[in-house]
Structure formats: structure tokens, C-alpha cells
Amino acid sequence: MTNLRGPAMAALVSLSACSVQERNFAGAGGAGGGDGAGTTEHSSASTGTSTSTSDGTSATTGCTQVEDCFNGGDDDCDDAVDCADPDCAEGAVCLTAPTNFELGVLLDAAEPCPDGFTEKETLLFRGLSGSGCEGCGCTPNPTDCTADLYLYADASQCEADEGGTRGTLAKTVGFTCDSRPINNGFVSWGGVRVAPFDVIQSCTATGTAIPAPATWAESRKFCRASAGAGCGAGQACVPRQAPAAQCALVSGSATCSGYARRESDWFRGYNDTRTCSSCSCTASGGDCNYVSVELGNDYSCINHARIQQGGRYCEYAYSPPAHLVGEPTNSTCTSRTTLSGSLDPTGQSTLCCVE
Numbered sequence: 001m002t003n004l005r006g007p008a009m010a011a012l013v014s015l016s017a018c019s020v021q022e023r024n025f026a027g028a029g030g031a032g033g034g035d036g037a038g039t040t041e042h043s044s045a046s047t048g049t050s051t052s053t054s055d056g057t058s059a060t061t062g063c064t065q066v067e068d069c070f071n072g073g074d075d076d077c078d079d080a081v082d083c084a085d086p087d088c089a090e091g092a093v094c095l096t097a098p099t100n101f102e103l104g105v106l107l108d109a110a111e112p113c114p115d116g117f118t119e120k121e122t123l124l125f126r127g128l129s130g131s132g133c134e135g136c137g138c139t140p141n142p143t144d145c146t147a148d149l150y151l152y153a154d155a156s157q158c159e160a161d162e163g164g165t166r167g168t169l170a171k172t173v174g175f176t177c178d179s180r181p182i183n184n185g186f187v188s189w190g191g192v193r194v195a196p197f198d199v200i201q202s203c204t205a206t207g208t209a210i211p212a213p214a215t216w217a218e219s220r221k222f223c224r225a226s227a228g229a230g231c232g233a234g235q236a237c238v239p240r241q242a243p244a245a246q247c248a249l250v251s252g253s254a255t256c257s258g259y260a261r262r263e264s265d266w267f268r269g270y271n272d273t274r275t276c277s278s279c280s281c282t283a284s285g286g287d288c289n290y291v292s293v294e295l296g297n298d299y300s301c302i303n304h305a306r307i308q309q310g311g312r313y314c315e316y317a318y319s320p321p322a323h324l325v326g327e328p329t330n331s332t333c334t335s336r337t338t339l340s341g342s343l344d345p346t347g348q349s350t351l352c353c354v355e
Contacts, residue, residue, distance in 0.1 A: 070116070070228035070237060083237035084230030093240040094231035095354070096258030101248040104224040105241050106353065113223035116239030120224035122249065124266040127217025128345045136279035137206035138333030143286035144200035145328050146174050147293055147309060149182050150193040158191030158314035167193045173293065177301035177323035191314035192322075194293045194307045201286035203333035209276035214343055220266075222249050222351070234258075247353040256352035268347030277338040286331030288324075296321045 063077035069088035074081045083092050095103055105117050106124075113121055150167030152158035157166060170192070171182045183189050228237035238246070248259065256262035288309065297304040297317045304320060307313050 068228075070226045070239070072229040080230065082228035082230035088230070088237070091240055092228070092237050093246075094235045095238055095246060095248070097227070097234060097236040098248060098250070098254070098257065098352075101250045101254075101352070102222070102224045103227055103236055103238050103246075103248050104222050105245040106247045106351065107221045107223060107245070109219040109221045111221065113221070114239075114241070117223035117225050117241075119226055122222040122224070122268065122349075124220045124222055124249075124268065124349060124351070125216040125218065125345075126265045126267060128214065128267070128270055128343065129217070130212050130214035130272075130274075130343050131339070132212045133209040133276035133337045133339050134212050135207045135210045135276075136281075136335035136337055138203040138279075138281035138335050139206060140283060140286075140331050140333050141202045141204060143288070143328035143330050144174070145288035145291050145324055146172055146198045146200065147324060148172050148195040148198075149293070149322060150195065151183060151186055151189045152191040152193070152314070153188070154190035155314050155316070156190070158193070158312055161193065161312065164193060164195075164310060164312070171322070173322050173324060175324045177294075177296070177321055179299050179301060179321045181299065181319040182322050183320065190316065191312060192295065192307065192320075193312045194309055197288040197291060197309045197324075199286055199288050199328075201283040201331035203281035203283045203331070205279040205281045205335065207279055207335075209279050209337040211272070211274035211276055211339065211341075211343075214270055214272055222247065224249075244353065244355045247351055249352075250350050252348055252350065254350040254352075256350070259352035260355050261353045262350065263353075264348070264350045266349045266351050267345035268349060269345070271344045271346050273341035274339060274343055275341050277340075280336040282334045282336060283331040284334065285329070287329045288326075289329065291324050291326035291328055293322055294325045 064075045067076045067085050067087045069082050069085070069092040072082060076085070076087070078085065080086065082088060083094050097103055102120070105114065107113070109123060149170050149172070151170045152161070152167050161167065170186070182192065225238040230237050253264045292309070293307040294302055295305040295307060295313060295317060296302050297320050299319055299321060301321045301323055304317050305313050305315070
């Protein structure tokens, strides 16, 4: 049998594997991966061998190949935590962290929160408006007219009444003629005066009044960051974003020490106690300018004389009826309702931003 333990025995080859240091920005730039990531490694040592698991954690030391920059721990065992670790310089930054403030980024309301800023979403609003009521309508009704007729005792009295103030009230007439003479009860008469017309105009209210919708002039979303350690007193380690987006948020009105911009006019909602009264309408613009009085004769309603409002007819007609003719001008309508209660923003917040 051949002896394999002789001087010709093959020399042993000593192997060692070096792991690459990596950093993890918790999604703020991605976690780097070395060529040996996800494998089981072996290293020679004078006392034996040690292994690392598939997640890169050493079974002997508990260290990992990847530094999680926002968990407050020294994951790769280099005595530097989070932002203090050079591995985190690219994707992490120390920001002032005032007491009770949340650190994060400010985005358009419809944008999703970026990686590293998914701890909490807060919608912020400013510029609340919503005055008045809506929902009322009005339909104009046809304009109506009436006229008071005054009789004179004789033609000389009629002709002398230049101011249009004399005569005895005989009848009020409208557009319908009933054939009754306007001189009933007057044994004799010498003319008729038409007083200025009474204009009857109205509208019918429609609809139901409700408060105008509450609207905001601006809405934004604040995404809270996953914060780590490794910074100075009063600071926290957060994923690095464009400077203008990095902010701190707190409820109420507060100062912004350590930040370039302060905005305290943000709110998180509103309280609406507004109510509207029932709809009503006001009519205006209707007139009887194109209407006149038609004077008849012998119980007939037509074809004797036309008299304009404010005018006189200083002649005689036998048992004359009278009525209005012409087209009134219809009115326009204005809806009315009364708003009570108030619309008030709630949840005032202060936003402090780097720029």
C-alpha cells in the first residue's frame, strides 16, 4: 500500500475570503450589494473557521456587511453609527430635530412618499375659502299693471289741471275690460285723468340653498422619515433629499430654529357649521312704459280714445268703459338667502424647511 503521508505529500493551500463593506440607506439610495452577498463564506483562523449567514451576518461577531443608516445601530461593527459611518455619507444627512417635530419631506399631495419617508403621511392645506350659498333659482312672473282713473266735473276743470292732481277717483282698471262705464254714479262729467301706473312684479323662488363648497388654495403631503442616530445633539439622521424638500413638522405655532424657512399657515382640516336659509327672490326692472288706457264708448271697451299714464282726456264719451292695452316689460330676479355659521380651519401646523 502506498504511504500518502510521505515527504512527497502535497502542500496545503490556505484560502481566505474578504467581504466588501456596504451601506444601506433604507431605500433612500438603495442598499449596495457585494459580489459575495447572499453566499456562505469561510475564513481561516488559527483557532478554526467562522461562518456568515446568507444575510451577511457573522455567526461569530454578529456584524453585517451592510450598514443600515437609519436604525441607530453599528451594523458593520466599525464603531460608527448611521450618519457617523462614512458608508452613509452619500445617502444620509443630519438635520436639526427640535423637540416634538417630525422630520420628513414635503411633496405634492398626489405624489407617493419616497423610500425612506414612509413612516407616516400627513396632508397639509392652506388658503381655506367657501363663502356664500348656492343652489337658489328664480323664475320671473309676468309683469302686471293697474291704473287709477279720475273724472272731472266738466271739461274746463280737466283743461285747467296742468299738475295732474284734480278730479275724483272713479275706478281702478287693469287689462281686463268688464264693460261697466267708468262714470257710474256721475250724472255728468267732462274728462278723465290717468294716474301713473302701479307696476306689479314678482318672481317665484326655486331650488334649495346650500353652503358653497369649502376649498383650499393649496394642498401638500408631508412624508415622515425613518430617522437614525450618529448626529450631534438635537439632530437626527434621515435620508438625503433635495434641500428644498427637507422639512420638519409640528402641530400648532412654533419657532424654526436651525431652518431657513418657517410657514405656520398650514392646517390639517376644517370645521364647517354653515347653513343657508330658504331661497327667496327680489324682482326689479319691470315697467308699464308701453301700456296705455283705452277708453270706449256706449258700453263698448274699444275705439274711442287712448290715454298715456299721467295723461288726460278732456272730452266726453257716452257711458265709457276703460281698460289697459299694451305689453308690460317683464322684471329680472335676484335670488336671496342668508348664510349663518362659520367655516374654520383646524389642526394648525408649523412647517420648517431647509430652504
